[in-house]
Each structure stands twice: as structure tokens, then as C-alpha cells.
Amino acid sequence: MVLKLYGVSYASGGTGLVAMVLAEKQVPFELVPIDIDNGEQKRPDHVAKNPFGQVPVIDDDGFVLYEGRAICRYLAEKYADQGAPLIPGNLRDKALFEQAASVEYSNFFPQVVKVAMESVIKKDQGLPVDETVLGEELVKLSAVLDEFTLADLFHLCFAPSGIRQGGPDFIAGRGPNVTRWWSEITSRPTWVKLWEEGIKSIGV
Structure with a gap:
């Protein structure tokens, strides 16, 4: 199952940050656009993924994670051996x-x-x-x-x-x-x- 990224489609905020890490790590992903201007992030189906009703959120084969910096650390650690080295090992x-x-x-x-x-x-x-x-x-x-x-x-x-x-x-x-x-x-x-x-x- 390909990783899903729930967030906005423009490169700003936490979604842009996560998208850049995915690109740097060469990880395939599906963007699931969330229309935050119309409050889609507050809908029950999204709040079930992030109780604060915010973006970004990822679904990595059933593992759901929110908060941009936490997501970035997770991706950098999971894919440490591919793409740009984003977190030092020493x-x-x-x-x-x-x-x-x-x-x-x-x-x-x-x-x-x-x-x-x-x-x-x-x-x-x-x-x-x-x-x-x-x-x-x-x-x-x-x-x-x-x-x-x-x-x-x-x-x-x-x-x-x-x-x-x-x-x-x-x-x-x-x-x-x-x-x-x-x-x-x-x-x-x-x-x-x-x-x-x-x-x-x-x-x-």
C-alpha cells in the first residue's frame, strides 16, 4: 500500500515540509487533498486521523501519524538508507x-x-x-x-x-x-x- 499524505496541495506549512522529505527520500506517495479553506480538516473522518483537526497526516500502510515534524523524523529514520541523509547517525x-x-x-x-x-x-x-x-x-x-x-x-x-x-x-x-x-x-x-x-x- 502506497503511503498517503493528507494535506494541502501547495508547498507551505507542514504539508510542504513532509512532501519535501518524501521527495528527498524518493518515497512514492499519494496526496489526498484536504480543503482547509472550507474546513474539510474538521470533518469527523479527518478528525479520526488527527484529533486536532489539522494537516498534515500520513497513513503508512495503516500506521497513521500526524504533526509535521514527527512525520518528518519518522520518514527520515524509516528511509535512512535511501535518498538524502537527513538525520545523522553519530x-x-x-x-x-x-x-x-x-x-x-x-x-x-x-x-x-x-x-x-x-x-x-x-x-x-x-x-x-x-x-x-x-x-x-x-x-x-x-x-x-x-x-x-x-x-x-x-x-x-x-x-x-x-x-x-x-x-x-x-x-x-x-x-x-x-x-x-x-x-x-x-x-x-x-x-x-x-x-x-x-x-x-x-x-x-
């Missing part, structure tokens, strides 16, 4: 990976979400953007970005849409390590393809 290197992942989730992710909520999501919904709030959140995000030097796929969850609001010089002004980091993760062929074409079933 104990100390793995500890550093978990450290970076924790920093991303605790410090980077909350700021990116705030920027995306105030700019991208409000614009999509036709709501006025509070430029003062947006400016304040971009300053906070700028300070957080200066702390990162490692390429970490978890940063791709909301970063492309959130950081874009800072203008073309936003990343360039963060310093050489951040510029290199951003260029490396956003130029990977798997991400470019997902960003340009959206998420589609592969190998089925």
Missing part, C-alpha cells in the same frame, strides 16, 4: 541536529508564523495589514535569523512566504552565513519543484 551529530531543531521550533518558527499571519494570510483574506505590527515582527525575526548558520529543513515550513515580506535585501542583510544557509535550502531541486508546481502524488 550520537553527537544527532544531538546537535536535535539542538538545531529545537531552536528552530522554539525561536524561529513562532516569529515566522507571526509575520505570515500579519502579511500573507491577511492579504489572502482581504483583511487590512497592520504595518506597525508587521514591522515589529520583522525586526524580531531579523534578530532570530542572525543566530542560525545550519541548513535545517524545518525552516521551510513557513519561512519562504514569511521572509519574503521583508523585501529582496532581507536575507542579504543578515550576513554571509545566513545568506549561504538560505541559498542552500531554497535552491535544492526538490524544494524548487515543490514551490513551483505544488504538491502532487508521485510514483503511484
Whole structure:
């Protein structure tokens, strides 16, 4: 049975993150589109898979798992011997990976979400953007970005849409390590393809 990915069809949020890991690991999967704009994620059949009524969710031959980062870790461990090595095997290197992942989730992710909520999501919904709030959140995000030097796929969850609001010089002004980091993760062929074409079933 081919793995099923329940989520949105565009490369953003947790679904985009899981789709990139699947692509990096060359794992066939079937996308089961969930129309979150119309609340399909809150329907009883989906809530039975994720009690919080959210996406993404995977069904791997009867094993149902939700929460994007947990799914990514599961896939990276299950398919450790194929595709790109996403989680180090060495104990100390793995500890550093978990450290970076924790920093991303605790410090980077909350700021990116705030920027995306105030700019991208409000614009999509036709709501006025509070430029003062947006400016304040971009300053906070700028300070957080200066702390990162490692390429970490978890940063791709909301970063492309959130950081874009800072203008073309936003990343360039963060310093050489951040510029290199951003260029490396956003130029990977798997991400470019997902960003340009959206998420589609592969190998089925």
C-alpha cells in the first residue's frame, strides 16, 4: 500500500515540509487533498486521523501519524538508507541536529508564523495589514535569523512566504552565513519543484 499524505496541495506549512522529505527520500506517495479553506480538516473522518483537526497526516500502510515534524523524523529514520541523509547517525551529530531543531521550533518558527499571519494570510483574506505590527515582527525575526548558520529543513515550513515580506535585501542583510544557509535550502531541486508546481502524488 502506497503511503498517503493528507494535506494541502501547495508547498507551505507542514504539508510542504513532509512532501519535501518524501521527495528527498524518493518515497512514492499519494496526496489526498484536504480543503482547509472550507474546513474539510474538521470533518469527523479527518478528525479520526488527527484529533486536532489539522494537516498534515500520513497513513503508512495503516500506521497513521500526524504533526509535521514527527512525520518528518519518522520518514527520515524509516528511509535512512535511501535518498538524502537527513538525520545523522553519530550520537553527537544527532544531538546537535536535535539542538538545531529545537531552536528552530522554539525561536524561529513562532516569529515566522507571526509575520505570515500579519502579511500573507491577511492579504489572502482581504483583511487590512497592520504595518506597525508587521514591522515589529520583522525586526524580531531579523534578530532570530542572525543566530542560525545550519541548513535545517524545518525552516521551510513557513519561512519562504514569511521572509519574503521583508523585501529582496532581507536575507542579504543578515550576513554571509545566513545568506549561504538560505541559498542552500531554497535552491535544492526538490524544494524548487515543490514551490513551483505544488504538491502532487508521485510514483503511484
